Amino acid sequence: xxxxxxxxxxxxxxxxxxxxxxxxxxxxxVGRGDHVQAIGVKSNWSYPDQGGFDPQxxxxxxxxxxxxxxxxxxxxxxxxxxxxDTYYQSLxxxxxxxxxxxxxxxxxxxxxxKRYISxxxxxxxxxxxxxxxxHILKKGILENVxxxxxxxxxxxxxxxxxxxxxAEFADLVxxxxxxxxxxxxxxxxxxxxxxxxxxxxxxxxxxxxxxxLPNEFCLFCGSSHxxxxxxxxHFLGGTxxxxxxxxxxxxxxxxxxxxxxxxxxxxxxxCLREKLLIMGEIDDSMLTVLRNRAKVIILPIEFGGGTNLKxxxxxxxxxxxxxxxxxxxxxxxxxxxxxxxIADSRADFKKMLRKAMSLPLLKxxxxxxxxxxxxxxxxxxxxxxxxxxxxxL
Amino acid sequence: xxxxxxxxxxxxxxxxxxxxxxxRSEVELAAxxxxxxxxxxxxxxxxxxxxxxxxxxxxxxxxxxxxxxxLNNFLDDFYLENHPLEQVRAPQRSNSYCLPLLSRREALKSxxxxxxxxxxxxxxxxxxxxxxxxxxxVYQKYVTLRRRKSHAPVxxxxxxxxxxxxxxxxxxxxxxxxxxxxxxxxxxxxxxxxRKQGVKIVTFxxxxxxxxxxxxxxxxxxxxxxxxxxxxxxxxxLILCNSLSTEKSLLSFLDESGANVPKIQTIQLGDWDxxxxxxxxxxxxxxxxxxxxxLYVSTIERRKNHDLLYKVWHNLxxxxxxxxxxxxxxxxxxxxxxxxxxxxxxxxxxxxxxxIILTGVNDAELMRLYRGCLFTVYPSVFxxxxxxxxxxxxxxxxxxxxxxxALPEANAGFGDVLEPWDVVGWTERVWFxxxxxxxxxxxxxxxxxxxxxxxxxxxxxDVFNKLMxxxx
Numbered sequence: 001x002x003x004x005x006x007x008x009x010x011x012x013x014x015x016x017x018x019x020x021x022x023x024x025x026x027x028x029x030v031g032r033g034d035h036v037q038a039i040g041v042k043s044n045w046s047y048p049d050q051g052g053f054d055p056q057x058x059x060x061x062x063x064x065x066x067x068x069x070x071x072x073x074x075x076x077x078x079x080x081x082x083x084x085d086t087y088y089q090s091l092x093x094x095x096x097x098x099x100x101x102x103x104x105x106x107x108x109x110x111x112x113x114k115r116y117i118s119x120x121x122x123x124x125x126x127x128x129x130x131x132x133x134x135h136i137l138k139k140g141i142l143e144n145v146x147x148x149x150x151x152x153x154x155x156x157x158x159x160x161x162x163x164x165x166x167a168e169f170a171d172l173v174x175x176x177x178x179x180x181x182x183x184x185x186x187x188x189x190x191x192x193x194x195x196x197x198x199x200x201x202x203x204x205x206x207x208x209x210x211x212x213l214p215n216e217f218c219l220f221c222g223s224s225h226x227x228x229x230x231x232x233x234h235f236l237g238g239t240x241x242x243x244x245x246x247x248x249x250x251x252x253x254x255x256x257x258x259x260x261x262x263x264x265x266x267x268x269x270x271c272l273r274e275k276l277l278i279m280g281e282i283d284d285s286m287l288t289v290l291r292n293r294a295k296v297i298i299l300p301i302e303f304g305g306g307t308n309l310k311x312x313x314x315x316x317x318x319x320x321x322x323x324x325x326x327x328x329x330x331x332x333x334x335x336x337x338x339x340x341x342i343a344d345s346r347a348d349f350k351k352m353l354r355k356a357m358s359l360p361l362l363k364x365x366x367x368x369x370x371x372x373x374x375x376x377x378x379x380x381x382x383x384x385x386x387x388x389x390x391x392x393l
Numbered sequence: 394x395x396x397x398x399x400x401x402x403x404x405x406x407x408x409x410x411x412x413x414x415x416x417r418s419e420v421e422l423a424a425x426x427x428x429x430x431x432x433x434x435x436x437x438x439x440x441x442x443x444x445x446x447x448x449x450x451x452x453x454x455x456x457x458x459x460x461x462x463x464l465n466n467f468l469d470d471f472y473l474e475n476h477p478l479e480q481v482r483a484p485q486r487s488n489s490y491c492l493p494l495l496s497r498r499e500a501l502k503s504x505x506x507x508x509x510x511x512x513x514x515x516x517x518x519x520x521x522x523x524x525x526x527x528x529x530x531v532y533q534k535y536v537t538l539r540r541r542k543s544h545a546p547v548x549x550x551x552x553x554x555x556x557x558x559x560x561x562x563x564x565x566x567x568x569x570x571x572x573x574x575x576x577x578x579x580x581x582x583x584x585x586x587x588r589k590q591g592v593k594i595v596t597f598x599x600x601x602x603x604x605x606x607x608x609x610x611x612x613x614x615x616x617x618x619x620x621x622x623x624x625x626x627x628x629x630x631l632i633l634c635n636s637l638s639t640e641k642s643l644l645s646f647l648d649e650s651g652a653n654v655p656k657i658q659t660i661q662l663g664d665w666d667x668x669x670x671x672x673x674x675x676x677x678x679x680x681x682x683x684x685x686x687x688l689y690v691s692t693i694e695r696r697k698n699h700d701l702l703y704k705v706w707h708n709l710x711x712x713x714x715x716x717x718x719x720x721x722x723x724x725x726x727x728x729x730x731x732x733x734x735x736x737x738x739x740x741x742x743x744x745x746x747x748x749i750i751l752t753g754v755n756d757a758e759l760m761r762l763y764r765g766c767l768f769t770v771y772p773s774v775f776x777x778x779x780x781x782x783x784x785x786x787x788x789x790x791x792x793x794x795x796x797x798x799a800l801p802e803a804n805a806g807f808g809d810v811l812e813p814w815d816v817v818g819w820t821e822r823v824w825f826x827x828x829x830x831x832x833x834x835x836x837x838x839x840x841x842x843x844x845x846x847x848x849x850x851x852x853x854x855d856v857f858n859k860l861m862x863x864x865x
Contacts, residue, residue: 238649238650239604239619239646239649239650240619240620240622240623240646240649240650240652241623241650241651242623242626242627242647242650242651242652242653243650243651243652245627245653246585246627270616270619270620270623271619271620271623346649347648347649347651349651350649350650350651350652351648351651353651354651354652354653
């Protein structure tokens with residue numbers, strides 16, 4: 001079968017959660033023996049070049065179709081590729097076959113997809129891979145930047161309408177979590193299934209004892225994606241931070257550490273800065289070492305993020321996991337699993353962290369280990385496989 | 394050597410002025426504990442670098458000058474020994490100056506500003522450069538010198554008591570007990586080491602005002618207070634609180650912070666029932682005693698809510714004949730952040746002549762003021778306990794207090810309690826009691842027959858029992 005993946009970002013190499021999901025989807029169909037092609041647009045200039053992907057359109061050209069806040073760039077870009085013939089043709093001509101299945105990653109390039117499909121003689125089966133319920137995620141982000149209530153509302157309404165339109169037009173909606181699925185099911189009659197985000201395993205023996213790390217530490221990994229920083233302060237901020245003993249630390253890996261370090265909120269919480277070891281962006285092997293040596297992995301996520309692969313990684317690590325309920329989106333079946341602590345409030349989160357850090361190292365039994373291994377990608381596509389089989393695809 | 398209880402006297406040792414509030418509690422408890430358990434209790438002092446053993450010197454005062462004030466005498470001598478300049482410093486004048494006093498830093502700035510402003514244009518460039526140099530070098534040196542003087546480790550090598558270090562004086566199983574203004578000193582950093590040595594740490598929570606009401610304290614205290622409590626929570630074996638209200642505040646704060654929650658218990662501090670009656674009483678006070686007045690004994694600062702009483706008296710004087718409204722007497726030294734209220738009072742033609750502010754009042758005068766007042770008031774926004782409320786009750790006087798913090802606990806049902814910001818409610822209640830002396834008389838009768846004083850010996854006994862319990 002010919003499978004066309006349409007994505008608002010390249011995914012080789014895959015770094016952030018969205019890229020990892022698109023790559024996994026791509027690899028899944030390749031693994032089935034299908035002929036798979038990916039096309040799309042670089043919604044950010046910093047993405048590396050990848051065949052089949054247009055460079056980021058200029059801000060001026062996007063503004064010509066939609067003059068909104070910078071956080072709505074992907075939305076404007078989607079409109080541009082649906083309405084502007086030059087941009088449409090640039091992308092459409094990259095497709096080298098007649099697709100049997102089209103997979104639209106995120107809703108942004110829907111106008112292009114719809115126009116492209118309408119030009120085909122035979123309508124392909126359209127799968128909408130909804131990484132998030134975007135309008136809810138965007139609302140949280142836009143409310144934290146300096147925008148008027150009216151602008152935020154307009155943006156949220158536009159995205160909500162777009163998401164609903166894509167879901168109605170598609171033949172199948174794939175969500176990351178069951179809670180996302182619930183929203184789509186309440187809005188459209190299109191079939192909705194959930195393919196939770198999975199991950200790939202890593203080398204568990206890589207511990208690098210020569211690396212000078214605190215004896216006991218909890219690990220927080222995150223990109224510079226704003227909700228990571230906001231979640232950190234939401235769950236670990238406040239008047240004072242007392243969850244860790246004298247010699248315990250929080251290690252922060254990834255670009256989120258730099259933005260936390262620079263944030264004025266850090267010094268508003270007594271005893272928080274002194275407990276942090278900020279590593280910044282690190283390579284995969286270092287991240288592996290940190291994962292393997294951490295006692296606890298924390299997931300202080302306040303809102304948003306369908307592709308919360310950090311949750312899957314935390315679970316697969318076999319370490320204690322202290323997470324907000326939002327961070328367990330898509331992994332709610334693990335909420336009562338051994339070694340998993342779920343917090344609904346800041347005070348709960350801090351208390352859970354103290355509790356987890358005071359326990360002996362987690363030793364999971366074989367059953368729990370197997371259960372946690374269900375977060376691997378190989379296990380996540382079962383529902384999609386079954387659905388496609390039923391439809392003879 | 395058997396385990397002992399180390400009573401940390403650092404705050405009292407640093408406090409040379411009249412000892413009130415936390416310092417007074419520290420001294421009373423130290424003296425009472427030592428009087429009952431001198432075989433177990435020892436005293437230490439943080440000199441900026443290490444804890445030193447004060448016990449031999451304190452014992453000397455206890456044995457040779459065994460009067461009621463033996464510990465105060467020791468502290469006076471210790472303070473003067475380490476702050477020799479205090480001996481020659483002129484006593485503070487209580488009368489008002491023609492200009493408001495400034496801090497040394499502000500005064501220097503004003504002088505510099507004056508020189509620059511009054512100098513001829515032609516000289517300003519040179520003067521400006523000179524002042525910048527002065528600011529950067531001379532002033533910094535002055536500040537460093539002042540800091541060194543105020544926090545200098547005690548250096549006199551002849552005194553054997555000062556030779557022990559933190560490692561020497563504490564032993565496995567000892568109990569370190571501290572209830573002073575501990576956040577002002579650096580010794581909490583040693584708690585980790587003390588615990589490693591097997592020393593048990595007992596700290597004391599007087600209130601969480603700097604956390605709950607940071608606007609009412611100096612900003613540096615508000616900043617360091619949460620960190621201080623994080624450390625206490627982590628390393629204390631026991632935290633004692635002075636009221637159930639404080640215990641509740643502390644538990645709530647530790648809970649919100651995710652901190653370790655050690656054993657937390659409440660003990661009741663002692664009351665001061667007798668005031669020294671031997672000092673002379675000034676003519677000003679004698680004259681005042683012939684008038685009708687309501688008394689408020691407290692440091693004059695924002696949290697103590699003198700502003701509410703100003704508004705109440707303004708209302709009373711607006712609504713009623715001036716002759717029927719009693720005087721309002723504030724007794725206490727002026728603190729910070731009260732300038733606005735004092736300015737309002739002095740400029741308000743109705744109120745200015747009805748509010749009397751007394752500072753530097755001696756015990757005999759205070760006792761006479763208590764006895765002569767109609768009743769006392771205590772509208773403080775928040776208190777960890779409420780010593781002045783207890784003091785008023787101990788003098789047999791009815792007190793109208795606020796409901797802030799532990800004040801209802803301290804009041805124990807003997808006085809009335811009102812919301813601290815309810816101006817109308819306070820106005821009505823004050824006016825009611827001003828006009829119903831028979832009700833006040835009944836209340837005073839009830840206080841005299843039912844109010845039970847807490848003796849400091851009993852508090853010392855309670856504390857000692859709690860300390861011994863953590864031994865088990």
